[in-house]
Amino acid sequence: MLVVSKLRVFLTFCVCFLGLILAVPSSLGPDLFNKLPRFLQHTVSLGLELRGGSHIQLEVDIDSVTSEHLESIIDEARKQLRKQNIKYQRIGFSKGKDKVVVKLADSKDVGTVKKSFFKIEPELEFSQDGSGAASGANQEKGIEVSFAISEKFIDKFTKRIVDESIEVIRHRIDESGTKEPTILRQGKDRIIVQLPGVENPEEIKKLLGKTALLTFHGVDETLESITVNAGEKPKLPSKPGVMYLPEERGEGVVTYVPIKKQVSLTGKSLVDAQMNIDNQGGGPCVSIKFDNIEGTRKIAELSAKYLHKQFAMVLDGKVLSAPVFQAVLNNGSAVITGHFTMEEATELALLLRAGSLPAPLSIVEERNVGPSLGADSISDGKVAVAVAFALVSIFMILSYGLFGSFSVVSLTFNIILLFAALTLLGATLTLPGIAGIALTIGMAVDANVLIYERIREEMRLGIKQSLAISQGYKMATTTIIDSNFTTLVGSIVLYEFGSGPIKGFAVTLAIGTLASLFTTFSLTKAIVAMWIKKNKNKVVVI
Numbered sequence: 417m418l419v420v421s422k423l424r425v426f427l428t429f430c431v432c433f434l435g436l437i438l439a440v441p442s443s444l445g446p447d448l449f450n451k452l453p454r455f456l457q458h459t460v461s462l463g464l465e466l467r468g469g470s471h472i473q474l475e476v477d478i479d480s481v482t483s484e485h486l487e488s489i490i491d492e493a494r495k496q497l498r499k500q501n502i503k504y505q506r507i508g509f510s511k512g513k514d515k516v517v518v519k520l521a522d523s524k525d526v527g528t529v530k531k532s533f534f535k536i537e538p539e540l541e542f543s544q545d546g547s548g549a550a551s552g553a554n555q556e557k558g559i560e561v562s563f564a565i566s567e568k569f570i571d572k573f574t575k576r577i578v579d580e581s582i583e584v585i586r587h588r589i590d591e592s593g594t595k596e597p598t599i600l601r602q603g604k605d606r607i608i609v610q611l612p613g614v615e616n617p618e619e620i621k622k623l624l625g626k627t628a629l630l631t632f633h634g635v636d637e638t639l640e641s642i643t644v645n646a647g648e649k650p651k652l653p654s655k656p657g658v659m660y661l662p663e664e665r666g667e668g669v670v671t672y673v674p675i676k677k678q679v680s681l682t683g684k685s686l687v688d689a690q691m692n693i694d695n696q697g698g699g700p701c702v703s704i705k706f707d708n709i710e711g712t713r714k715i716a717e718l719s720a721k722y723l724h725k726q727f728a729m730v731l732d733g734k735v736l737s738a739p740v741f742q743a744v745l746n747n748g749s750a751v752i753t754g755h756f757t758m759e760e761a762t763e764l765a766l767l768l769r770a771g772s773l774p775a776p777l778s779i780v781e782e783r784n785v786g787p788s789l790g791a792d793s794i795s796d797g798k799v800a801v802a803v804a805f806a807l808v809s810i811f812m813i814l815s816y817g818l819f820g821s822f823s824v825v826s827l828t829f830n831i832i833l834l835f836a837a838l839t840l841l842g843a844t845l846t847l848p849g850i851a852g853i854a855l856t857i858g859m860a861v862d863a864n865v866l867i868y869e870r871i872r873e874e875m876r877l878g879i880k881q882s883l884a885i886s887q888g889y890k891m892a893t894t895t896i897i898d899s900n901f902t903t904l905v906g907s908i909v910l911y912e913f914g915s916g917p918i919k920g921f922a923v924t925l926a927i928g929t930l931a932s933l934f935t936t937f938s939l940t941k942a943i944v945a946m947w948i949k950k951n952k953n954k955v956v957v958i
Contacts, residue, residue, distance in 0.1 A: 420945040428938040432829050438836035460838045463846035463920060464598070464610040464785055466794050470617035472609045473602070473781035474624065476581050478574050481775040482565065483513060485573070489536055489563075490516055496532045504529075515564035523559045530561070539569030574605060580774045582607055587770035588623045598844060600919075606780070617782075627732050627776055628767035630683030632718060635726040635738055639674035646670050661728070663735035664755060673735050675728045680718050682772075685711025689768035691761040694753050700761035702752040704768065712748030719745040731764070797850035804854045805831070812861055816868050822943045823864040826935035830860045833931040834924065843927075846920030856928025859903070863896040863936040882948050889941060896936065903929045 441449055442459040449457065464471055490507060493516070497504060505519040518529060530542055540563045565573075582599055585607065589597045598610040609624070611617055636658045644650045646668040652660040653674075660672040685706045694701040706712050718727070719741045728738040729752055737754045756764070808827065812820035834853065838845060871888035875881060907929065910922035 420942050424938070425942045425946070428942050431934070432833070432939060435829065435833040435836035438839050439832045442835055442839060458839050460835055461842065461844045462612060462794075463844045463849070463917075464612050465847045465917075466797075466845065466850075467612040468785045468791075469610065469612040470614045470620070471781075471783045471785065472611070472617065472621065472624070472779060474581075474585075474607045474609065474777045475780045476574075476578050476605045476607065477776040477778065478570075478577060478605050481577055482570065482573070483509075485537075486513075486516055486565070489533070492536050493518070493533060496536070497529065500528060500532070502528060510562060515562045517560060517562045519560045526559065526561055533563050537563075537565075537569075539566050539572075540564065541566050577774050578605060578607065581777065584771045584773050585609065585624060588767065589620065591766045591770050607777075617784075621779065621782075623763070623767065624777060625779070626767055627773045628683075628770070629732060629772040630686070630736075630768060631679045631730045632681040632715075633675040633678070633728045633730060634680060634722055635728055636674040636676055637725070641671050641673050641738075643669060643671045661730060661733060661735050663728075663738060671735075673728055673738050675730065675735070675738075680721075680727075681711075681714045683768060684772070685714065686768055687711070689765040691758070691765045692751070694751065697753060699753070700756045700758050701754075702756075702761055702765050702768070704750050704752060706748040706750075708748065712746075715745050715748060715750060719743070736764075793847055797847065800854050801831075801850065801857065804857045808857055808861055812864070816864075818947075819864075819868055819944070822940055822947075823861050825943065826864070826940040827857065827860050829939055830856070830928065830931045830935045833934065834928050837927045837931070838924070843923050844920060845924070846917050848917045848921035849924040852921045852924030853928065856925060856932065860928065860932035860935070862899070863892075863932060864940060866892045866896055867936070882952070885944060885948065889937075893937075896933075900929050900933055 437456065438458070441452060441456055444452070449459070486509065490509075494507060497507070502525045503521040504525075505521060507516070507518045509515070510517050516533075520526065520529060526544065533540055533542075543562050543564070545560045545562070578601055582601060586597070586599050589599070589609070589611070598608070598612075600608045600610075602608050609620075611620060614620065636655070639653060639655060639658065642650050642652065642660070646664075648670075650672060652672060655674070657677050658674050659677050660674055663671045663673050683704075686704055687707045688705040690703050692701055692703045693699070706715050722741045723744060724740060724742070726738055726740050729736045736752055739753065752764070805827070809824045812823045812827075814820070816823070831853065834856065837843075867888045870892045871884050874884035874887045879887065904926055907922045907926035911919050911926070914922060
């Protein structure tokens with residue numbers, strides 16, 4: 417005889433009741449929803465195609481970051497070779513700019529150079545070309561060696577850069593106040609950003625497109641700044657270690673400031689940035705605060721080194737301002753002044769708080785989904801789920817009678833528990849997710865079909881109904897668990913390797929599968945056990 421403990425029955429009904437409480441708010445209109453207690457004001461998040469909004473696909477410029485990394489290797493290599501008194505004729509990029517080439521005067525230095533480069537970056541691939549030093553009166557021909565970044569390093573480097581970019585994008589969007597964004601990696605170097613409810617993404621695009629790399633440089637006092645009208649290209653003097661960067665002075669005037677290429681401090685040590693009003697000039701400014709360890713020490717050293725001298729704050733290749741240090745900054749705080757509007761100062765503070773992007777981003781695809789199209793998708797999805805539910809219910813009742821109606825009750829709570837889980841987990845319901853719900857409805861009764869068919873077989877052998885029911889549950893359990901386990905494995909694989917819509921399908925399918933296992937072995941079993949207990953001598957056709 418099928419027996420279920422009272423405690424198990426109680427816990428089963430508690431879970432179903434809790435699921436009902438969590439799922440109901442998602443079906444209420446705005447007026448009723450707002451009247452609910454705050455702890456119940458949680459609904460299923462709708463994806464882009466259901467709610468409407470913006471879809472942006474970004475591409476990370478890995479090549480530029482790789483070139484910068486090679487540039488830093490070259491700079492460090494020059495220092496190391498000078499320290500070791502190694503003579504070289506040339507060190508720089510190859511024609512394709514994919515490797516570092518060093519032309520040495522003597523072949524005996526190859527081993528030392530190789531060791532120095534591998535100390536700087538272990539993930540390099542070494543190659544050698546050319547002959548050693550010529551003998552006699554002939555001039556030395558030199559020997560050329562090259563170092564390229566390995567594919568293994570590029571793969572790891574790309575993954576790290578893209579992951580860092582995703583985090584910075586997430587921080588920027590969160591800072592802007594946009595709710596429930598979906599940010600996913602796609603392929604090797606692309607990022608998908610979905611913004612439900614955002615119909616005009618121009619401000620978000622501006623935030624995403626800016627690298628926001630803040631650096632501090634000394635100003636070369638031997639060269640003068642050059643002021644020209646906006647749009648005019650001036651003739652700029654050339655000096656090793658110095659670069660001219662533009663500073664917009666307002667009123668259509670641009671000043672090119674000679675700053676030292678060496679970066680004295682970066683914005684990575686920033687812990688806060690806020691828009692304020694400048695006490696001296698009266699215009700908008702940005703107050704910045706460095707961390708208490710590295711940042712505070714470096715800004716103090718920088719201000720002491722350039723005391724009463726001009727220095728430059730540079731953001732994305734443009735000079736924000738080039739003031740003079742009037743005092744040593746020992747408290748780790750500074751103020752960025754410039755020709756800002758209130759909006760520009762607020763945006764700059766937001767970008768600095770969110771952090772700088774490790775690589776430039778470019779928009780390769782953009783599309784908007786209107787709210788009316790999303791409403792149509794929701795309506796069509798509801799119809800599809802309702803039709804699936806009705807057809808499955810009719811089939812179960814016609815095929816298994818009273819026990820089929822028990823399955824319909826469990827199927828109803830299966831859907832309720834699925835929506836409750838989506839609400840509780842904060843998962844996003846997508847259009848493919850609705851397809852997953854429709855599929856779950858069909859699969860949810862599969863376990864009941866296996867059990868009922870097993871009961872029929874047992875009853876054909878002349879076994880008493882109550883015992884046949886017990887045997888049906890017992891004998892079909894292994895098959896049901898195996899079939900649902902394979903479905904869960906498929907869902908996990910889809911979620912791990914799929915993109916946004918596929919992930920949505922995988923989530924609803926996995927939750928629906930787990931819910932169907934619960935309703936089959938807890939809810940339906942409890943209902944059947946209570947019916948048997950109440951109708952011991954009654955026989956029904958299954």
